[in-house]
Amino acid sequence: MHNQAISEMLAAPSCWQKQLPCRTARAGNLPFESDVVIVGAGIGGLAAAVRALESGFSVTVLEAGEVGSGASGRNSGFVVPIPSRHSPESLQHLLGEDTAPFLAALCETAQAVFEYAPPDLTIKGWVQPMVGTARDGANKLAKNWMRLGVKVEPMESETLEAALGTTEYAEGLHFSDAGAINPLAFVYQLADTVNRKGGHIIERCTALDVRPQERWITVQTQRGEIRAGRVFIAGNAYGSAASLKTRRAISPLALTLATFAVPQLYRAERLLPFSDNRKDMWFARRLGPTKLLTGCFALPLQRSLACSALLQDRIKRLYGNVVKEPEHQWAGWVGLTPDGMPKIHHHDERIIGWSGCNGRGIALSMLMGRTLMDRLCGGNGLHLPLSSSTLKAGNALTWLAQMIIALDRRKQRRTVLAS
Numbered sequence: 001m002h003n004q005a006i007s008e009m010l011a012a013p014s015c016w017q018k019q020l021p022c023r024t025a026r027a028g029n030l031p032f033e034s035d036v037v038i039v040g041a042g043i044g045g046l047a048a049a050v051r052a053l054e055s056g057f058s059v060t061v062l063e064a065g066e067v068g069s070g071a072s073g074r075n076s077g078f079v080v081p082i083p084s085r086h087s088p089e090s091l092q093h094l095l096g097e098d099t100a101p102f103l104a105a106l107c108e109t110a111q112a113v114f115e116y117a118p119p120d121l122t123i124k125g126w127v128q129p130m131v132g133t134a135r136d137g138a139n140k141l142a143k144n145w146m147r148l149g150v151k152v153e154p155m156e157s158e159t160l161e162a163a164l165g166t167t168e169y170a171e172g173l174h175f176s177d178a179g180a181i182n183p184l185a186f187v188y189q190l191a192d193t194v195n196r197k198g199g200h201i202i203e204r205c206t207a208l209d210v211r212p213q214e215r216w217i218t219v220q221t222q223r224g225e226i227r228a229g230r231v232f233i234a235g236n237a238y239g240s241a242a243s244l245k246t247r248r249a250i251s252p253l254a255l256t257l258a259t260f261a262v263p264q265l266y267r268a269e270r271l272l273p274f275s276d277n278r279k280d281m282w283f284a285r286r287l288g289p290t291k292l293l294t295g296c297f298a299l300p301l302q303r304s305l306a307c308s309a310l311l312q313d314r315i316k317r318l319y320g321n322v323v324k325e326p327e328h329q330w331a332g333w334v335g336l337t338p339d340g341m342p343k344i345h346h347h348d349e350r351i352i353g354w355s356g357c358n359g360r361g362i363a364l365s366m367l368m369g370r371t372l373m374d375r376l377c378g379g380n381g382l383h384l385p386l387s388s389s390t391l392k393a394g395n396a397l398t399w400l401a402q403m404i405i406a407l408d409r410r411k412q413r414r415t416v417l418a419s
Helices: 004-011 015-017 043-054 088-116 137-147 157-164 182-197 241-248 265-268 303-320 360-374 396-418
Strands: 031-041 060-064 123-130 151-155 172-178 200-202 206-214 217-219 224-233 252-262 283-286 292-299 330-335 343-348 350-356
Touching: 004 252, 004 330, 015 182, 015 330, 031 043, 031 217, 031 292, 031 303, 043 182, 043 360, 088 137, 088 182, 088 350, 088 360, 123 137, 137 151, 137 172, 151 157, 151 350, 157 172, 182 200, 206 343, 217 252, 224 241, 224 265, 224 360, 241 350, 252 303, 252 396, 292 303, 292 396, 330 350, 330 396
Parallel strands: 031 060, 031 224, 060 200, 224 350
Antiparallel strands: 123 172, 151 172, 206 217, 217 224, 252 292, 252 330, 283 292, 343 350
16 A cells, blocks of 8 residues: 555656646537547557547547646656567567567657657657676677667766766666657647647546447547547556556556756766666656656655655765755656566457556557557558457556565665675
């Protein structure tokens, strides 16, 4: 269970929502019918909406809150063209000969994100520093990713220090096609494209039930019924009511994020966004000359002050700075799956959904929205070698992930005390 403080952080606005207050994307009445109805106005749902509109279908997007009010507007804004929790070897073992096409599509989608995203706070380049690997481990890992078509190069300690402003890491990987954006501004850009192409976005309109009929699909909402030819469900870890299955199929894990004033950020030439390879991953990105965004997983019964103190300790270790309390702090849900890859939900041939971003939500969500909409509309899009899931994932995976994180934090504390 999470205490009240963590629950309050899950309800608090993100730094992006504070900068760009939620706005009504399109006010209007619920249409009587629509070729495609999409449940969820996040990255996946809106990317799917653009795809359907470009294919000539009428589109209605139903959003229980406001555009980008779920995970899409509450994340760190990292755009990464490789899945989390996977090495090249483990990904090949899972996907086989489909590995390279999947990675190529994910990389292409990451580039599309940068083309869509407004330039505000957009940074190209992302680093994965390595902790506890064998000597030259980064070189071997880079070669294995490159064999699969990923654009990456190894980094040694001096170049890492120049890129990240810290001496914490001895080696790492630089992905030049990755980077970071303002995720909410990106979501709004997608919403504007949907509006411009004639789609309908209905905010504060929960899809309560989806019922297949012989000729159409009836979608019951708070504002009445709408008839649809096809339905795409994109609730992910925030699914509720008619989209609840997308949440039940994954194991939600709370991630707390915070911004800090860090005076010595000037030490880095660029301060590229980074996420290291620890089980309890350390990550950070610059938001301004002296402002840093970072975060950590919130463990059960952990107070928000404990999360803040943990992040303050990490900043001190990384940059040598003793920082004050966070300027802003919030939390969001990360949807985990057992194999670290998204799950596709088939209801019938006219209804499809997905969930399980596993912490890499921006490029992957856009790819899932585009690809599954192609499939739903009968197109010949990318074949995603992903498994279907109609079962509840339960709390076992969440509990296991929390235990691994707790053990890793204990290991890190022992390492610091021993040094």
